[in-house]
Amino acid sequence: MAALVKAWIVLVVLTLAAMAASAAQGRLLPYIIQTAVILAVAGFKASTILNHFLDLRSASRGWRILFSIYLVVLGGSVFAVYAIGCALMPGQCSLLAYGSVR
Amino acid sequence: MGCFGVTERGLIQFPNENVEERAGWGPLSSLPGNPMMWILILGEIAVFGVFLVGFVVARMLEPQIFESSQAHLSRMLAGVNTLVLVTSGFLVAAAVFQRRHNRQAKVFLAAGMMLGVLFLGIKSVEYMQLFDEGFGIETNTFFRLYFMITGFHALHIILGLVILGIVLFADSVDNMETGAAFWHMLDMIWVLIYPIVYLLH
Numbered sequence: 001m002a003a004l005v006k007a008w009i010v011l012v013v014l015t016l017a018a019m020a021a022s023a024a025q026g027r028l029l030p031y032i033i034q035t036a037v038i039l040a041v042a043g044f045k046a047s048t049i050l051n052h053f054l055d056l057r058s059a060s061r062g063w064r065i066l067f068s069i070y071l072v073v074l075g076g077s078v079f080a081v082y083a084i085g086c087a088l089m090p091g092q093c094s095l096l097a098y099g100s101v102r
Numbered sequence: 103m104g105c106f107g108v109t110e111r112g113l114i115q116f117p118n119e120n121v122e123e124r125a126g127w128g129p130l131s132s133l134p135g136n137p138m139m140w141i142l143i144l145g146e147i148a149v150f151g152v153f154l155v156g157f158v159v160a161r162m163l164e165p166q167i168f169e170s171s172q173a174h175l176s177r178m179l180a181g182v183n184t185l186v187l188v189t190s191g192f193l194v195a196a197a198v199f200q201r202r203h204n205r206q207a208k209v210f211l212a213a214g215m216m217l218g219v220l221f222l223g224i225k226s227v228e229y230m231q232l233f234d235e236g237f238g239i240e241t242n243t244f245f246r247l248y249f250m251i252t253g254f255h256a257l258h259i260i261l262g263l264v265i266l267g268i269v270l271f272a273d274s275v276d277n278m279e280t281g282a283a284f285w286h287m288l289d290m291i292w293v294l295i296y297p298i299v300y301l302l303h
Contacts, residue, residue, distance in 0.1 A: 001199055008192035011293075012185060019181035022301055035302060042297040046290045049188070053195040054286040060132040074151050078158050078298060085162035093165075 007052035014041055032095040035082050039075045046071055134198075135280035143287045146258070150291045153254070154298050157247050164243055171244035172303055174235060179228045180300045183221050184293060190217035191289035194266070194282045201278045211270055211278075214285070218263050225256050251295060255288065262288050 018041065029037065050056045050067050057064070086093040130137035161168040193214030200207035232238075232245075239249045262285050269281035 001196065004192060004195050004199060008188065011188040011192075015181060015184045015188065015293075018184075018297065018301060019178070022177045022181065038297045038301050042294055045188075045293040049191060049286055049290045049293065053191045053289065054283060055134050055195075055198075058134065060129065062129060063133060070147065070151065074154065074294065077155050078302075081155070081158045081162055082302065085158075085165060088162070089165065 003052060007048050010048055011045055014045055017041075030096045031086060031093065032083060035079060039079055043071045043075045133283070135283040136276060139280045139283055143283060146287060147291070150251075150255070150294070153247075153251050154294060157251060157298060158302075160243050160247055167242050168244045169303060171237075171242060171248075172300070174232065174237060175248070175300055176228055176231060177300050179224055179231075180296055183224045183228075184296050186217050186221045186224065187289050187292050190214045190221065191286055193217065194285050198275075198278045198282045201273060201275055207273065207278065208270060211266060211273075215263055215266050215270070218259055218266070218285075222256060222259055225252065248299060251299060255291060255295060258288050258291075 018038070047068065051064075056067060083095060086095050127137035130140050133140050191214070193210045197207040197210035197214060200210055229249075237245055239246055262281075265281045265284055269277045
């Protein structure tokens with residue numbers, strides 16, 4: 001039960017951090033890094049739910065690898081599409097420009 | 103016919119046919135809960151993955167429309183709903199833990215379900231606010247995809263509540279694990295929807 005409580009606290013803290021960052025109007029991070037951080041945090045939260053709440057740790061190694069691949073491929077695809085979209089809009093979007101985290 | 107077995111998870115009743123059935127599921131039998139549920143879960147995860155990638159590709163094609171439309175979403179309500187759903191997931195996981203140790207589990211399961219209902223309530227408020235502002239499923243590509251993805255997820259939450267409601271009364275360890283697996287899948291999908299639909303811009 002202690003492991004479950006710990007996983008829940010991690011999920012709540014990461015969500016509160018995302019909410020605080022999204023409420024801030026300031027320019028916190030360059031666009032490309034901001035996108036990567038948001039996706040990495042989401043992937044970490046998803047794997048926390050899979051490993052601790054769903055108890056995938058007790059499933060076979062193959063399943064854990066498969067679900068990790070799913071999260072990496074999904075997050076990687078979203079990141080790639082964002083980076084390509086930004087690169088295709090010179091003048092309107094710069095990968096290294098600071099964007100406000102909402 | 104059935105038999106009882108003592109495992110590290112506590113005293114569990116194994117109907118004989120169930121044990122034989124499980125062995126025939128190959129790799130799926132190492133996952134918690136009924137393998138049939140996992141076929142559904144794997145399908146759902148694939149579908150939501152395609153939805154989310156489709157959403158960002160559509161965004162790339164119409165960046166201005168997506169940017170201006172997304173600004174009307176309530177990131178606060180979505181954040182609160184994330185807190186509600188991960189807490190619900192925790193309570194359902196705690197219910198399974200309790201059941202495996204033959205301790206009081208129903209109160210955790212019922213509390214987890216109540217938070218699931220609260221999630222739907224907050225989602226309704228979010229939709230009502232958008233409708234009041236004049237946005238609907240026909241407004242543009244962004245709102246079509248937004249309502250489709252979040253609406254499809256909300257429908258699954260309703261289905262999840264029905265499944266957990268059944269498990270509340272048929273509370274064998276296997277049933278608990280099966281219902282919880284579906285619920286955690288929805289929890290995991292939501293923590294992916296939240297940043298991709300509401301936060302990234």
